[in-house]
Amino acid sequence: MFLQILVLLAASGSAVLGDEEVLKNLTTVTWAHAVNNKTYLQAALASDVQMLEADIVLGQLIGKEGPLIPVMAHPPATTSDLSLGDFLSIVAQHNKGIAKEKQKGVKLDFKSIEAFEKAQDLIARFSKPEVTFPLWLNADILPGPVAATTKPLDPEKFIKLASQHPRAVLSVGWTTRYGGNITEGEYTRQQIGTMLRMVNALKVNQTITFPVRAGLASNSQPVILDLLRETRALGSSVTVWSAEGDAVAVERLRALILTVGLEHTYLDVPAELAARLQLPAPPATRTHN
Numbered sequence: 185m186f187l188q189i190l191v192l193l194a195a196s197g198s199a200v201l202g203d204e205e206v207l208k209n210l211t212t213v214t215w216a217h218a219v220n221n222k223t224y225l226q227a228a229l230a231s232d233v234q235m236l237e238a239d240i241v242l243g244q245l246i247g248k249e250g251p252l253i254p255v256m257a258h259p260p261a262t263t264s265d266l267s268l269g270d271f272l273s274i275v276a277q278h279n280k281g282i283a284k285e286k287q288k289g290v291k292l293d294f295k296s297i298e299a300f301e302k303a304q305d306l307i308a309r310f311s312k313p314e315v316t317f318p319l320w321l322n323a324d325i326l327p328g329p330v331a332a333t334t335k336p337l338d339p340e341k342f343i344k345l346a347s348q349h350p351r352a353v354l355s356v357g358w359t360t361r362y363g364g365n366i367t368e369g370e371y372t373r374q375q376i377g378t379m380l381r382m383v384n385a386l387k388v389n390q391t392i393t394f395p396v397r398a399g400l401a402s403n404s405q406p407v408i409l410d411l412l413r414e415t416r417a418l419g420s421s422v423t424v425w426s427a428e429g430d431a432v433a434v435e436r437l438r439a440l441i442l443t444v445g446l447e448h449t450y451l452d453v454p455a456e457l458a459a460r461l462q463l464p465a466p467p468a469t470r471t472h473n
């Protein structure tokens with residue numbers, strides 16, 4: 185326990201993603217969202233933010249004809265001024281020669297399996313061991329709460345293709361229908377169990393994180409703990425996210441995060457919710473006098 189506190193203390197505020205050897209406070213990692221155009225990418229690279237989350241669809245560059253390619257856009261948009269190829273090259277260029285812990289990481293949120301299939305060669309260039317910036321491959325691959333109707337990506341195809349990039353973090357979750365007048369729900373034992381069976385059946389062998397929606401996850405502590413325990417060998421974590429305006433039981437969410445542990449919880453929620461969580465600070469350093 186004492187050692188754990190010491191390590192957390194030493195690492196707080198300077199989390200390095202992807203290294204499993206020490207315990208860290210993963211909730212310190214900061215996020216930019218929908219980094220889907222050139223202007224915003226430049227702004228995000230110039231900021232202090234650590235992880236750039238961006239969406240990928242199969243589409244076209246604005247004003248260009250020709251075959252469909254992976255571009256940075258959120259459905260229903262199918263055009264962008266930024267292709268996935270350019271996005272990755274610009275990030276890699278930015279990271280060149282920068283200390284590993286200061287490099288920007290990317291979380292690529294694939295909105296269709298076709299976009300992921302067509303992205304394989306592009307990703308391969310940056311999933312080589314000599315490239316060191318954090319690279320997350322994310323998709324909703326299973327139907328989730330509350331009776332979500334969004335179609336998930338083919339789970340088998342997604343996991344198998346992602347396994348070709350062992351350096352990348354596999355980030356796989358459930359579609360959700362929550363917010364607005366839907367204020368109650370939970371991840372069911374069945375939904376969690378299906379994910380676990382997928383991970384086992386497809387012999388996942390890379391770092392894995394499960395994105396879970398805060399308002400739903402806070403009602404699902406027992407099954408989330410099961411999921412993490414069963415995948416511990418993969419250095420598993422949850423990435424707790426929330427949409428603006430989601431109903432969230434703050435005390436229950438706090439209890440979930442502290443039970444899972446700060447070293448297994450990425451936190452990607454609006455700043456106002458993060459502040460209300462009042463996560464425990466590292467123990468104060470002793471002053472000698």
Ligand SMILES: *[C@@H]1O[C@H](CO)[C@@H](O)[C@H](O)[C@H]1NC(C)=O
Pocket residue numbers: 217218219220221223224
């Ligand atoms: C670029 O992306 C940001 C963040 O998603 C968005 O707020 C902004 O409107 C976008 N700009 C253009 C020109 O699409």
Ligand SMILES: *[C@@H]1O[C@H](CO)[C@@H](O)[C@H](O)[C@H]1NC(C)=O
Pocket residue numbers: 364365
């Ligand atoms: C929830 O809101 C939608 C529109 O936003 C409406 O169509 C639906 O009837 C509402 N459902 C309930 C149970 O109030």
Ligand SMILES: *[C@@H]1O[C@H](CO)[C@@H](O)[C@H](O)[C@H]1NC(C)=O
Pocket residue numbers: 350389
């Ligand atoms: C898992 O991956 C590691 C390297 O990333 C490798 O050394 C190990 O043999 C793999 N295990 C299995 C069961 O494939």
Ligand SMILES: *[C@@H]1O[C@H](CO)[C@@H](O)[C@H](O)[C@H]1NC(C)=O
Pocket residue numbers: 192193196209211212446463464465466467
């Ligand atoms: C963990 O990180 C959060 C967010 O930055 C911070 O509020 C909290 O004090 C940290 N706690 C520990 C134990 O490092």
